[in-house]
Amino acid sequence: MPDCQRLTTDGLQALLDALRARGYRVIGPTLHDQAIVYDDIHTLDDLPAGWTDEQEAGHYRLTRRRDAALFGYAVGPHSWKRFLHPPVQRLWRARHEDDEIIVVAEPAEATRVALLGVRACELHAIAIQDRVLLGGDYRDGHYQARRRDNFIVAVNCAEAGGTCFCASMDTGPQAQHGFDLVLTELVGDGEHRFLVEAGTPEGREVLAELPASPASDAEIAAAEALLAATAASMGREMAAGDVRELLLANLEHPRWDDVASRCLTCGNCTMVCPTCFCTSEADSSDLTGTETSRSRHWDSCFTMDFSYLHGGSVRASGRARYRQWMTHKLATWHDQFGTSGCVGCGRCITWCPVGIDITEEVRAIRETRDGAPT
Amino acid sequence: MANRRATPRLAVWKFASCDGCQLTLLDCEDEFLGLAGAVEIAYFPEATRGQLRGRYDLSLVEGSITTPHDAERIREVRRRSAHLVTIGACATAGGIQGLRNFADVREYAAVVYARPDYIATLATSTPIADHVSVDFELRGCPIAKHQLLEVITAFLAGRRPVTPAHSVCLDCKLRGNVCVMVAHGTPCLGPVTHAGCGALCPAYHRGCYGCYGPQETPNTVSLDPALEALGMDARDRRRVYRTFNAGAPAFREESDRHDP
Known part of the structure; x- marks a missing residue:
């Protein structure tokens, strides 16, 4: 960790102030409705000090920590796509005036947003959405505008959640790139401090404005030990190396029927997934028929409408829909976008009301595939 | 038209x-x-x-x-x-x-x-x-x-109305609601219920009561053990489906499964 600095909690408040002074709206983890969700942060008091979460398949509870750590929990139900690729986005409006139809495109909203507390898996998820929404020939102007002016403060995970498996997916727990600043929180030894490193010129500029001092070798060693311990205590794991080949070779595996019997087709997994990007568009008009607008909203491959073509839904069964989701996420995503679509954050496991576990589904197929011992 | x-x-x-x-x-x-x-x-x-x-x-x-x-x-x-x-x-x-x-x-x-x-x-x-x-x-x-x-x-x-038949869960997530079932342990019919209310009850920390009837592909049989685990006995699980949409086939069949 070269150029590693240390900040006190006052120093972290100074970071918030510096970002706000630069015109950033700061969004980060807050306590709301018994969960940790992303919302506006004004002072350190807005952060969930002393809270952690207990996560299992279909289960999430907040509990108190013994210390006052500000980032001592895993990811919650929200992801940054709520702000970068929002649930509802108007695309255009049209007005019928005299004999003319006037179409007005919705201007792209360019906001200066600082994201505070972005985890390594989430940095990967943002990079994936960048590739999907900006990487091809057709760029999403709204996403582009929202991504243009971001300042990302990443946080290295000091502990793994019960459904985390970023170590398997090679996406964490340490933030490697895609941030302006990265923090590692140290709460031991009666001292509360943050090791901080810059990842970009703007990050260095901001860091230079803060009351930071060089981190000691002991502190750097402590941070490294913490990350090693996090990597070793993942709640879940998935052998990801050959999962693409495994799934594509087992498209008729009986496990798809088994998971379909449990799947609610409610779509929660796709909504909480930080990389799921699918939307549908809908028009709304007024009673007089003089004004109309088109909006897009998050949609899910678990709905019937999503695959509706002339005459019916292509993926009418729950089996077809679950298989589509999982094989796209873990297999054909590689073909389409060059990486896995899964970052191992565990949200789909935690927030499935009946606790369907993507790592368990992969394991079940692996263990009972043709030629595998039964 | x-x-x-x-x-x-x-x-x-x-x-x-x-x-x-x-x-x-x-x-x-x-x-x-x-x-x-x-x-x-x-x-x-x-x-x-x-x-x-x-x-x-x-x-x-x-x-x-x-x-x-x-x-x-x-x-x-x-x-x-x-x-x-x-x-x-x-x-x-x-x-x-x-x-x-x-x-x-x-x-x-x-x-x-x-x-x-x-x-x-x-x-x-x-x-x-x-x-x-x-x-x-x-x-x-x-x-x-x-x-x-x-x-x-x-x-x-002269167009088709936009009244999606998917689950209430999707509307909860669009709205940013925290899932009452997963995070609070509150039994909720949202996963099997047709959207339309804008996920009103979960937004006020209540489970969904199924006022809009079954969603397009409800899997009530899979939801059942989760409702039981959250404290609903067989009588409750029968009654929860016998309200305003008791006659909707998917809800009727599910409530019938819990007949004494």
């Missing part, structure tokens, strides 16, 4: 119901004047003194069929209507009065009325679509105002 040269004639019909869905139309307030300009409200006993006469371009039908007289009357409404849209859980699933379908209605009548022989009622409460062809069903108990306006504007524009 509605004939845009003449103002379309709208009728609102009531069958066995509480009037709540019709009142949604009056509840439109700001939009109501616009509506009154866009359509001729030709028959709406709740709001006007108009007489039943002629034909209607759009009929909104509230309520279920519970009497021999109504079973005849709905045929007359169908004959007079170019488009017939049923509104609310009574009209689309038989309503709360559909609980009679699980019991003996003669027994009820004998207990309630001094002269049950004066009561001409059917043994069942059934949705309108069981009796006549229906062009569109709008779910909910009561229906949502914005969805009713959407159905009417879509009819006027």
Whole structure:
């Protein structure tokens, strides 16, 4: 960790102030409705000090920590796509005036947003959405505008959640790139401090404005030990190396029927997934028929409408829909976008009301595939 | 598509119901004047003194069929209507009065009325679509105002109304609600229930009561052990599906599974 600095909690408040002074709206983890969700942060008091979460398949509870750590929990139900690729986005409006139809495109909203507390898996998820929404020939102007002016403060995970498996997916727990600043929180030894490193010129500029001092070798060693311990205590794991080949070779595996019997087709997994990007568009008009607008909203491959073509839904069964989701996420995503679509954050496991576990589904197929011992 | 040269004639019909869905139309307030300009409200006993006469371009039908007289009357409404849209859980699933379908209605009548022989009622409460062809069903108990306006504007524009049939969960997530089931341990019918309310109850930390009936592909059998694990015994799990949409097939089958 070269150029590693240390900040006190006052120093972290100074970071918030510096970002706000630069015109950033700061969004980060807050306590709301018994969960940790992303919302506006004004002072350190807005952060969930002393809270952690207990996560299992279909289960999430907040509990108190013994210390006052500000980032001592895993990811919650929200992801940054709520702000970068929002649930509802108007695309255009049209007005019928005299004999003319006037179409007005919705201007792209360019906001200066600082994201505070972005985890390594989430940095990967943002990079994936960048590739999907900006990487091809057709760029999403709204996403582009929202991504243009971001300042990302990443946080290295000091502990793994019960459904985390970023170590398997090679996406964490340490933030490697895609941030302006990265923090590692140290709460031991009666001292509360943050090791901080810059990842970009703007990050260095901001860091230079803060009351930071060089981190000691002991502190750097402590941070490294913490990350090693996090990597070793993942709640879940998935052998990801050959999962693409495994799934594509087992498209008729009986496990798809088994998971379909449990799947609610409610779509929660796709909504909480930080990389799921699918939307549908809908028009709304007024009673007089003089004004109309088109909006897009998050949609899910678990709905019937999503695959509706002339005459019916292509993926009418729950089996077809679950298989589509999982094989796209873990297999054909590689073909389409060059990486896995899964970052191992565990949200789909935690927030499935009946606790369907993507790592368990992969394991079940692996263990009972043709030629595998039964 | 509605004939845009003449103002379309709208009728609102009531069958066995509480009037709540019709009142949604009056509840439109700001939009109501616009509506009154866009359509001729030709028959709406709740709001006007108009007489039943002629034909209607759009009929909104509230309520279920519970009497021999109504079973005849709905045929007359169908004959007079170019488009017939049923509104609310009574009209689309038989309503709360559909609980009679699980019991003996003669027994009820004998207990309630001094002269049950004066009561001409059917043994069942059934949705309108069981009796006549229906062009569109709008779910909910009561229906949502914005969805009713959407159905009417879509009819006027000659397009399909946008009233998604997916789960309430999707609306919860769009709204940013924290899942009451996963994070609070509150039993919730959201995963098996049709969207439309905007995920109202979970936004106020309550589980979904299933007011909009089953979603397009409900898996109640899979949800069942989760509801049980959150403290609902078999009686509760039967009763939770026997409310406003007790007669909707997916909810009826699920409640029947828990019959003692």
